[in-house]
Amino acid sequence: MKTAIWLYLFLFVAFFDLHAQYPILTPFAISLGAAPSFIGLMMGMYSITHLPGNLIAGYGVDRFGSRLFIVFSLLAAGIILLFQSQVTDPWQLLVLRSISGFVLAFLSPACLALLARLSNNITEQGKLMAGNGLVHTLASVVSPAAGAYLVAKIGFTTAFTLLGWILIVTAVCAVFFISDKRMNASPLPAKTSTEEEGNKPKSAQPPLGESTPIPWLVFLLPIATSCSQGILSFELPLMAKSQASIMTTGLLFSVVSIGALITLSMLFLNRISAFQRTLWGAFLLAVIYFCLAANVSAPFTVMLLLIGMAKGIILPALSTLLIELSGGARYGRTFSILSIAFSIGAFIGPMAAGQLREQLSPYFIAFVALMLAVAVLPFYNSRFLASRTYFS
Numbered sequence: 001m002k003t004a005i006w007l008y009l010f011l012f013v014a015f016f017d018l019h020a021q022y023p024i025l026t027p028f029a030i031s032l033g034a035a036p037s038f039i040g041l042m043m044g045m046y047s048i049t050h051l052p053g054n055l056i057a058g059y060g061v062d063r064f065g066s067r068l069f070i071v072f073s074l075l076a077a078g079i080i081l082l083f084q085s086q087v088t089d090p091w092q093l094l095v096l097r098s099i100s101g102f103v104l105a106f107l108s109p110a111c112l113a114l115l116a117r118l119s120n121n122i123t124e125q126g127k128l129m130a131g132n133g134l135v136h137t138l139a140s141v142v143s144p145a146a147g148a149y150l151v152a153k154i155g156f157t158t159a160f161t162l163l164g165w166i167l168i169v170t171a172v173c174a175v176f177f178i179s180d181k182r183m184n185a186s187p188l189p190a191k192t193s194t195e196e197e198g199n200k201p202k203s204a205q206p207p208l209g210e211s212t213p214i215p216w217l218v219f220l221l222p223i224a225t226s227c228s229q230g231i232l233s234f235e236l237p238l239m240a241k242s243q244a245s246i247m248t249t250g251l252l253f254s255v256v257s258i259g260a261l262i263t264l265s266m267l268f269l270n271r272i273s274a275f276q277r278t279l280w281g282a283f284l285l286a287v288i289y290f291c292l293a294a295n296v297s298a299p300f301t302v303m304l305l306l307i308g309m310a311k312g313i314i315l316p317a318l319s320t321l322l323i324e325l326s327g328g329a330r331y332g333r334t335f336s337i338l339s340i341a342f343s344i345g346a347f348i349g350p351m352a353a354g355q356l357r358e359q360l361s362p363y364f365i366a367f368v369a370l371m372l373a374v375a376v377l378p379f380y381n382s383r384f385l386a387s388r389t390y391f392s
Contacts, residue, residue, distance in 0.1 A: 004118050004128060006177040008135045011111060013170045014074055015139035017163050018104070019257075020147030023250040025097075026237030028156045034090040036238060040354020042094050043234055043346075046101035047226075050343035053105025058336025060106075066114035067178050069106040074171035076103035081164030085157045105343070109335040114178075116323055116335075127270070129323070133316040134264045140257035148250030217377055218325065221282055222338055223345040224373035225314055228289055228366035230349025232256070232307065235362055255301050259308020260315075269313065274321035279377060281313030286370035293364035345369075 029039050057069055080100045087093050115128045150159040236249050263269065269277060288306050291298065322334050348369075353362035 003179050004115065004131070007111065007114060008131060010070075010074075010170055010174050010178065011132065012135050012139045013166065014107065015136050016143040016146070017166050017170075018077075019140040019143035019253070020150070020163060021160075022233060022253050023144045023148045023237055024151045024156065024159065026234075027151075029090060029093055031156070032088070032090045032093060034093070036357070037354045038090055038094075039238075040234060040350045042090075042097055043230065043350035044348075044354075045094060046097045047230065047343045047346035047350075049098045049101035050105040050346075051340055053102045054109060054336045054340040054343060057106045057109045057339070058333040061110050061113045061336070062333060066110040066117075067174070069110040070114075070178065071171050071174050073103055073105075073107040073110070074167050074174060077107075078164045078167030078171060081160050081167065085160035085164065101343075105339060108342075109339050112319060112335040112338075129316050129319040132319070133312065134261070136315075137257050137260040137264055137312065141254050141261060144250040144253030144257075145247070146250075148247045152247055218321070219337065219341040220373040220376060221278060221314075222318060222341040223348075224369040225282065225285070225311075225318075226342040226345030227349035227352075227369045228285065228345075229311070230346040231353045231362045231366045234350040234353045235357075252301070252304055255304045256308040256311070259305040259310075260312035261308075262305075263309045263312030264316065274317045274324060277313050277317035278321055279374060281310050281317065282370055283374045285310035285314065286367050286374060289363045289366040289370065293361040293367055 026039055029042060034042070061069060077100055080096055080103065084093065084096045084100075087096065112129070112132065115132055118128060147159065147163075150162065154162075236252055285307065288303060288310060292303055296303075318338070319335075322338060325334075349366070352365050356362065356365065
């Protein structure tokens with residue numbers, strides 16, 4: 001538990017630092033002379049360079065543990081931000097963002113694998129994943145507005161320098177305060193002890209099972225989810241035309257995070273199976289994006305709040321679902337594939353939005369991607385998950 005607390009603290013600082021850049025990167029690129037299509041390319045390259053890092057992390061985390069990759073990722077990202085504060089050309093920014101995408105690719109699978117290894121029980125692991133989602137969301141509530149405020153007060157150069165040093169200090173602290181947990185040589189037995197069985201119902205504390213292949217169709221959903229998020233991250237900063245509007249954009253990102261915080265606080269949702277939460281949360285998200293594309297007469301901030309609430313349902317449920325399907329083995333590889341799926345979607349979203357936004361609403365692209373994943377997923381997974389997903 002001590003490791004989990006320290007990890008949550010460092011994750012909060014890291015996520016705060018990274019999310020603070022969301023509302024300011026696009027205005028910064030525009031100030032360097034970048035066009036919207038180039039910004040879409042930059043965001044796409046940041047995501048696509050995650051892929052080699054995710055692949056390395058998948059095997060490396062299982063073999064060497066998580067701490068090495070967490071420290072390297074934070075330290076390298078901080079150094080890159082120091083260089084980023086000095087760029088004077090959009091192409092320099094593109095190169096640095098591409099490198100940043102590679103080094104940060106190690107962070108998420110390493111953190112998720114370490115959290116999963118802190119417990120031998122699916123229910124407890126689900127709580128740890130919900131805690132990760134809560135920390136992530138708390139950081140993202142305040143960080144976009146804080147990043148926009150920093151730029152308004154001290155400018156782009158000083159803001160990036162400050163954020164870079166925060167990541168570097170966090171990496172140094174992680175060396176001393178995060179203790180690694182290694183994977184057991186074999187999966188845990190499928191049954192709890194006799195004493196535990198006598199005190200608790202079997203459905204209350206489902207144990208980990210044998211390692212089994214995860215159906216690839218499961219990963220269509222994280223691709224679609226990150227595609228929609230990438231489109232939203234691309235569209236919102238384009239609304240910023242001045243320093244005052246940059247602050248407004250930061251507040252809009254915070255509204256999305258507040259929505260996620262609301263549903264993450266609804267602990268009773270954890271009683272619903274991870275598969276059902278993932279599927280219906282994605283369906284709700286698709287409906288909201290359709291409303292945005294159709295210009296439904298509803299306040300924009302309310303729509304963003306609902307998007308955040310849907311994300312707060314999907315993301316922790318998706319991590320728990322993958323733990324159930326993995327059978328308690330190869331967490332590094334499982335979460336690296338999840339990160340690869342997120343990276344692919346985050347690449348497709350901004351690229352498609354940048355190229356097609358003059359022909360159709362980018363929000364409609366998000367709707368189509370989500371509905372495709374929602375429509376395809378149950379055909380294969382409903383029978384596959386019947387014996388592996390736990391209801392209460």
